[in-house]
Amino acid sequence: MDRSVHLLILLLCFVCTETIQFCSCRGDSIAFFKENERQALLKFKEGLTDPTNLLSSWVGHDCSKWRGIICNNRTGHVVKLDLRNRRPFNIDDYKRWSLGGEILPSLLELRHLNYLDLSMNNFRGISIPDWIGSFKKLKYLNLSRSGFGRTIPHHLGNLSSLHFLDLNNDLGVYSQYLLLPELDANNLQWLSLLSSLRFLDMGRVNLRMATDWLQVTNTLPLLEELRLARCQLPNVPVSLPHVNFTRLSFLDLSSNSIGSKMPAWLFNLSSLLFLDLGGNSIHAPIPNALGNLCTLHTLDLSWNFLDGEITQLAKSFSCLI
CATH class of the missing domain: 4.10.910 (30s ribosomal protein s13; domain 2)
Incomplete structure (x- = not known):
């Protein structure tokens, strides 16, 4: 040589x-922490309640040995924080195994974070921290069923790289035992800034005051799944001037008291595979326009008051035969 x-x-x-x-x-390659990020995580841990010592592995400098933490092997930066509670969902295990406490802003040191999951924990009604909107590289955010309450901060609209957002607040029958304040939104204008969003679940979030929900979600060009079950939607317009849901394949508007008519804009969703309108007290004949949804695999119209025979519904979907 x-x-x-x-x-x-x-x-x-x-x-x-x-x-x-x-x-x-x-x-x-061994993923050693950046020291400032390791210290930030230890500070974050101090604010949490951890009744079963789930985070007892958070010692040393080797990132790969810390539960729920993924580092980039090349740079050493923390890119993933996954603290989802994966225990079977019943009230005893939920209380026993859930993380809780305070979410300290020391996490802001994790400037390369692209994945954050705190779902299925119990933060006992605290607000979602507005500083979460500072994670510019975040693509995945899951805060579902974690006991957050009060108003969703509009700062989440700063997460311009976000692909996945799950804020579902439905704890089912356990809600009555936990006595948590509800999660709500006064408006959804901040959502219109998330132009990369593909998945949105705000089930059981109180959207009674968010009269702009349809207009805003209709501006998201890449949206594929929209889940708004049990949201107390204030109104579901019968028509839309322009339907922009060109990629929407999954739509859940169940248990929202839509009203007497089935919205006509639904029949223009040419990519729809799943549609749930159950529990909406719709009083109307079965519309022939349902037959426009030739890509549909699943349709739920239960707990409504539709007029007509099942054979009429079958005829509507003659394009599938």
């Missing part, structure tokens, strides 16, 4: 060893 080439390789190994502690000249 040429001596100059040999010296260059030695120099690169020295730089690799001295400046990037997780790199090795043999091509191995």
Whole structure:
């Protein structure tokens, strides 16, 4: 080997060893933390209640050994924080295994975070921190069924890279035992800034004051799943000037008291595979326009007051035969 080439390789190994502690000249990679991010996580842990010591593995400097933490092997930055409670969902396990307490802003040190999941925990009615909107690289945010309450901060609209947002607040029959304040939104204008959003679930979030919900969600060009069950939707317009849900394949508007008529704009959703309008007290004949939804796999119209025979419904979907 040429001596100059040999010296260059030695120099690169020295730089690799001295400046990037997780790199090795043999091509191995061990994900050691950036020290400021490790300290930020330890500070975050101090604010949590952890009755079963789920985070007891949060010791040392090797990121791969910390429960719920994923680091980039090349850079050492924390990119994923997944603290979802995966225990079977019953009231005893929910209380026993859930994390809770305070969500400290020390997490803001995790500037490269693209995945955050705190779902199925119990934060006992505290507000969603508005500073979560500062994670500019976040693509996945799941705060569902974690006992958050009060008004959703509009700062979430700053998450311009977000693909997945789950704020579902439906704890089912356990809600009456937990006595938590409801989660609500006065308006949804902040959603219109999330142009990369593909999945949105706001089930059981009180949207009674959010009269703009349909106009806003209709501006999201990449939206594929929209789940708004039990949201007390203030109104469901019968028509839309322009239907922009070109990619929407899953729509759940169940248990919202839509009203007497089935919205006509639904029949223009040419990519729809799943539609749930159950529990909406719709008083109307079965519309022939349902037959426009030739891609549909699942249709739920239960707990409504539709007029007509099942054979009429079958005829509406003659395009599927």
